[in-house]
Amino acid sequence: MIATLAFYLFATLTIASAVLVIFARNPVHSVLWLIVAFFNAAGLMLLLGAEFIAMLLVIVYVGAVAVLFLFIVMMLDIDFAALRSGFSKNLPFGILIALVLLAEMVLAAAAWKAGPVTEGAPVAASQPNIEAVGAALYGRYLFPFELAGLILLVAMIGAIVLTHRSRGDVRGQKISRQVDRDPKEAVRNLNPGVGEGMKL
Amino acid sequence: MTDFFVSHGMVYGWAWFLATIIGILVIALPLMLAVAMVIYAERKIWAAIALRRGPNVVGPWGLLQSFADGLKVFLKETIVPSSANKGLFLIAPIITFTVALIVWAVVPFDVGVVLTDINVGLLYILAASSLGVYGVIIAGWASNSKYPFFSALRAAAQMVSYEVSIGFVLICVVLYSGSFNLTDIVMKQQGNIGFGLLNGFGFNPLLFPMAVVFLISSMAETFRTPFDLVEAESELVAGHQTEYSSMSFALFWLGEYANVILMCALNAILFWGGFLPPLNIGFLYAVPGIIWLFAKMAFFFFVFGWVKATVPRYRYDQLMRLGWKIFLPLSLLFVVLISGWLMIKTQGLPV
Numbered sequence: 001m002i003a004t005l006a007f008y009l010f011a012t013l014t015i016a017s018a019v020l021v022i023f024a025r026n027p028v029h030s031v032l033w034l035i036v037a038f039f040n041a042a043g044l045m046l047l048l049g050a051e052f053i054a055m056l057l058v059i060v061y062v063g064a065v066a067v068l069f070l071f072i073v074m075m076l077d078i079d080f081a082a083l084r085s086g087f088s089k090n091l092p093f094g095i096l097i098a099l100v101l102l103a104e105m106v107l108a109a110a111a112w113k114a115g116p117v118t119e120g121a122p123v124a125a126s127q128p129n130i131e132a133v134g135a136a137l138y139g140r141y142l143f144p145f146e147l148a149g150l151i152l153l154v155a156m157i158g159a160i161v162l163t164h165r166s167r168g169d170v171r172g173q174k175i176s177r178q179v180d181r182d183p184k185e186a187v188r189n190l191n192p193g194v195g196e197g198m199k200l
Numbered sequence: 201m202t203d204f205f206v207s208h209g210m211v212y213g214w215a216w217f218l219a220t221i222i223g224i225l226v227i228a229l230p231l232m233l234a235v236a237m238v239i240y241a242e243r244k245i246w247a248a249i250a251l252r253r254g255p256n257v258v259g260p261w262g263l264l265q266s267f268a269d270g271l272k273v274f275l276k277e278t279i280v281p282s283s284a285n286k287g288l289f290l291i292a293p294i295i296t297f298t299v300a301l302i303v304w305a306v307v308p309f310d311v312g313v314v315l316t317d318i319n320v321g322l323l324y325i326l327a328a329s330s331l332g333v334y335g336v337i338i339a340g341w342a343s344n345s346k347y348p349f350f351s352a353l354r355a356a357a358q359m360v361s362y363e364v365s366i367g368f369v370l371i372c373v374v375l376y377s378g379s380f381n382l383t384d385i386v387m388k389q390q391g392n393i394g395f396g397l398l399n400g401f402g403f404n405p406l407l408f409p410m411a412v413v414f415l416i417s418s419m420a421e422t423f424r425t426p427f428d429l430v431e432a433e434s435e436l437v438a439g440h441q442t443e444y445s446s447m448s449f450a451l452f453w454l455g456e457y458a459n460v461i462l463m464c465a466l467n468a469i470l471f472w473g474g475f476l477p478p479l480n481i482g483f484l485y486a487v488p489g490i491i492w493l494f495a496k497m498a499f500f501f502f503v504f505g506w507v508k509a510t511v512p513r514y515r516y517d518q519l520m521r522l523g524w525k526i527f528l529p530l531s532l533l534f535v536v537l538i539s540g541w542l543m544i545k546t547q548g549l550p551v
């Protein structure tokens with residue numbers, strides 16, 4: 001009874017906030033609604049008994065991804081008029097993407113209805129699902145998992161290489177040099193003549 | 201407690217509901233009281249370090265100072281800036297305060313004395329504590345004023361940076377204890393090191409550096425000095441709290457201190473044996489576990505206050521350097537070291 005009520009609560013809130021993500025006029029509000037949607041999706045996961053996935057959803061998406069997202073959106077100086085003017089131009093393309101997404105969702109739902117992709121026993125309810133996920137990832141799916149890790153590493157290095165540029169003119173702090181400094185070299189005694197000043 | 205109500209003729213659902221509500225109140229109300237006393241204690245610590253007297257006027261030894269401050273704040277008018285985003289402006293302190301409270305649901309005060317003993321307790325804490333930053337970000341943005349806005353940006357970057365190393369430190373603890381459940385983590389620390397004499401992962405030479413990293417990161421996570429760039433008063437007035445007044449300001453204050461107490465509890469639970477006595481000797485167990493936990497929390501709280509009173513604030517690039525260039529590689533190295541050591545311990549050397 002409570003579980004059913006909670007399901008409808010989370011489901012309604014997820015859909016409502018997802019709709020508001022699109023319809024909110026202010027992009028910051030959009031991101032905040034997106035966070036609400038993530039949160040309610042995590043609630044749905046909890047109801048399914050997938051507490052590990054639920055917590056990961058909150059930690060990764062709400063705690064890290066959405067924070068950075070909000071960070072960027074807040075800093076952008078968005079011109080709403082310019083944003084709206086492209087509407088008619090981008091509409092056909094948007095509809096196309098929406099149709100593709102819809103088709104994919106229908107396909108996924110149909111495939112799920114047709115039965116599970118892989119055979120294998122369902123996880124026992126008594127087993128904590130971290131252990132179940134761990135056993136699957138590091139047992140049966142070890143190589144795909146390692147491969148995914150490698151791809152992410154390449155993406156990470158790629159992003160760093162693309163955005164990193166070394167600038168010579170930055171006066172950064174080099175702590176090792178500060179610690180290494182010797183008072184004898186750091187201080188010079190000079191005796192400038194009157195009105196001459198000195199060169200450093 | 202659910203059983204107690206069921207035995208008095210209640211339906212299980214309602215009994216559970218009532219028991220949970222009572223459990224929440226039993227944790228939240230003393231916590232609020234603790235926050236008030238802890239603010240007083242901290243002011244006394246700072247005063248002692250600066251050779252001052254600290255609050256000593258309201259009540260005996262100034263004990264009621266925090267309540268007087270609370271009353272003053274409560275009686276003030278709530279001012280909402282006209283250009284602020286009203287809904288978000290008012291929600292922000294509520295988020296900070298709520299998030300600071302919900303984390304306490306999984307903190308074990310003794311064996312079995314915990315509101316919800318879930319087996320992803322540590323992940324829950326990580327998840328809930330990563331939400332705390334939203335209060336600051338939303339407050340900073342909704343105030344529609346430049347200093348709070350800078351504060352929000354700094355908070356976002358700082359939180360994300362230090363959460364990474366905290367995550368790795370927690371992985372070390374989880375590897376050693378083999379569980380995400382906080383009670384299990386504490387029980388695994390019993391006689392963990394020193395020929396079964398010492399309780400606590402922190403005494404383990406492999407985990408001690410991680411305990412230090414966690415202590416420093418927890419200061420960064422709660423935006424305490426030397427990492428309080430979020431409310432650096434010499435640059436940002438009062439950071440995200442600049443535009444807040446009255447109770448909305450007090451909620452930030454309460455949430456912040458509830459978070460500090462939580463971090464003290466986490467330091468004690470994850471590395472220093474939580475509700476276990478520091479030495480694994482029979483007669484020490486006569487003292488209730490909750491007393492040991494509170495004693496350890498008080499110690500860490502003193503360390504927090506001590507650091508705040510003595511260490512100057514970091515510059516922003518130094519903060520980022522510490523988080524990304526020192527703590528991240530160090531904690532990553534220790535994840536590798538510890539998992540290697542555990543591998544050797546359980547499976548023997550690969551020959």
